Amino acid sequence: MTAKYSHFLGCVMPTKMPWAEAAIMRTLPKLGVDVVYLERSTCCPRAGVWISVDRRVWLTLASFNLLQAEQQGRDVLVSCNGCYVTLFEANKVLNADPKALEEVNKYLGAAGLSYHGNIRVRHYLEVLYEDVGIERIRREAKKLTGLRVAIHPGCHMRIWADGHILRYFTEIIDALGVEIVPYGLEQMCCGLQSNLADREFATYERAKKKLDAIQETEVDGLVLVCAGCYDQFERAVSTLRKKDNYDFKVPVIHLAELVAVAFGMTPDEFGMRYMRTAPVDRLIEKLERITGTARLPAELAAATENVPR
């Protein structure tokens, strides 16, 4: 039986990465994935914050999101590493520990709700690699040959000891015909969690070190699959621009955007130009050249007018 998914958006994707949300919600159905929105969702919540404050809050508020999918009769699809870890781990605890589930349901009962733990939490990369199939992606994706990217896997992509999600990440990029350019700091944290303790450290000792190394490689984009990491990079780029006149010219993109283009969508069909950390015009031109969808100057002017800056 084909799996059915409710896409959990989290805090950052719907408010800072609408292009990624649109790319996922339009491309997955084309690839045969049954996906709808996980409605009424709230913050995942961030395990790094809540486990240290009160573990019951982490488990109960995560359950609030999980039960929305359970009520829809669907598994949860998560397209952010951070949200994935929160929801996957909470679901694992609630399935393994009946007392924890009972306690959570006591608190959910205050809102007339309950969770039964009958669903799975799956990462966007697992759905692409396992459900859609890496062989199908290799076979059917329009190859984005000539595109050179740096990757930021993010700490939470390494949740599994066997490293399968990290492997899926690089194999899918390879299947799209995209070249991964090494920069030496792929495994370094973006600095998101450090923000809670020391914003200067998070900005200069984590994000900027990565941004400097990536900028030197002259790649077309920095690819990630974590909205939390995107949030950190966006904040760091903005802070560095204001404080130090630092100019980071590499667009930070979600893998879903490359998948969308490789499966026939044009960048303007999922709003790729808007709300970006760095201009994406050159990347879009390159993608359109590679896919043979380059437009006439008049069409381009119409698409770029009224672009919010």
Added chain:
Amino acid sequence: MKELYPWRKAVKIPLPPAVKPQLIRHFTIGLLYPVTDELREAREKAGLDPVPPTAHRYRDAVDDIQKIVRAIGVDRNVGLDLDRMEYKYK
């Protein structure tokens, strides 16, 4: 209680300063970031509904979160007045 334990004082919970506004946003709108005019425009240009189908659209989801938080009692533990969305300890 004060008559019985005259020296008892409320304990100040040391929440990290960066966490405090996050909790208020979480319990006020359900998520960390609001929907702005720029966002509405960008979402429409991406072919999406201007307001995402998250708690941004469903106020009752935020009401549920507040009921749950009160039931756990974490608001009292961290000194957060949920009605006024203010911390007891600055």
